[in-house]
Amino acid sequence: DEVSLAEVYDLEHDEISEDLAFYREMAERGMGGVIDLGCGSGRLFGPLLAGGAELIVGVDGSAALLDRARARIERDPILAAAQAAGAIELVHADVRSVRRQDRFGLAVLAGLVPHLDGPEDAVRALSAARRLLARDGMLVIDTIGPGGLPREDLPLSVDWEREDGVRRIVRRSQIERREAPEGLRVRYVTMTDLVGR
Numbered sequence: 001d002e003v004s005l006a007e008v009y010d011l012e013h014d015e016i017s018e019d020l021a022f023y024r025e026m027a028e029r030g031m032g033g034v035i036d037l038g039c040g041s042g043r044l045f046g047p048l049l050a051g052g053a054e055l056i057v058g059v060d061g062s063a064a065l066l067d068r069a070r071a072r073i074e075r076d077p078i079l080a081a082a083q084a085a086g087a088i089e090l091v092h093a094d095v096r097s098v099r100r101q102d103r104f105g106l107a108v109l110a111g112l113v114p115h116l117d118g119p120e121d122a123v124r125a126l127s128a129a130r131r132l133l134a135r136d137g138m139l140v141i142d143t144i145g146p147g148g149l150p151r152e153d154l155p156l157s158v159d160w161e162r163e164d165g166v167r168r169i170v171r172r173s174q175i176e177r178r179e180a181p182e183g184l185r186v187r188y189v190t191m192t193d194l195v196g197r
Contacts, residue, residue, distance in 0.1 A: 006064035008192050010041050011162055011169060019142065020047040023108070026140055027051025030106030035059065035132050037095040037125065038112035042069035042079075049082055053106070056082075059091045059098050066090050096124035103134040110142040119182050153177055156189070168195040 024047040027034055032055070034048050039058030048056050060066050069090055073079040082088050091098065095112060107129040113122050129139055156174040163169070169192065176187040 002062060002064040004194060005192075006041065006062065006068050007164075008169060008171070008194075009065060010068060011164065012160075012171070013040065013043055016043070019110075020044070023047040023110075023140075024051040026106055026108070026138065027053045030104075030138055032105035032134070033057065033102065034106045034108065035100075035104040035129075036108045036110070037098070037129060037132075038109060038115065039069060039090075040065050040111075042072045042090075044108065044110060045069070045073070045079055045088060046076065048108075049078065049087070053087070055087055055089070055102075055104075057089045057091060057100070057104070059093050059095055061092070061094050063092055066092055096121055096128055098128050098132070100132060103137065104132055105134055105137050107133050107137065107139045108142070109140070113141065113143045114186075114188065118185070150175060150177075156191075159190075166196065169193070170195065 023044050027048045028051040030051075030053070034053040034055070035057045036044055036048070037059050039045075039060050042058055045056055045058065058066070058069055060069070073083050073088060079088060095109075096116070109125065109129060112125065116122050116125060133139060154173075154175040156172055159171045159173050161168065161170045171190060171192045173188065173190045178185045178187070
């Protein structure tokens, strides 16, 4: 279910920290507001705020992930103060079609593109991001390109195992590559087992 997937999302993504300085720097360069399309549970909010973002709008299509973003904000006094001051806003919307009146100095699509359903959806998300950017705004797309993909299909294998105090969580994945008229299509399947006592 969506709530369990959101829990697993944090287990996987919260340990990633090597990109946080980059996002802080991008917020410093972006001047003004930041729109985080596919914000998940708000992992980038702290660095964006530390970089001087005047407004952070986190957009995600998962209500469960946005609930986790709210919990993250409540646990962090700096984020909580920023939200109370109106500097953080969460929006439940489809990133491919989100519309707003305001424009942003920086739009972020971190890890979003692989979760879309092919190139047509990617074009829709990029078009939405363009509509949301100020005239001299910047767009950051953080994703694995063809160079980061394996050269051959990968069989179903264990990616990681973790304990959350109550359950053992095992994530397995499989990658299949296929040439298509529009380019390389990659089918990435992930299965996560939550094993209780």
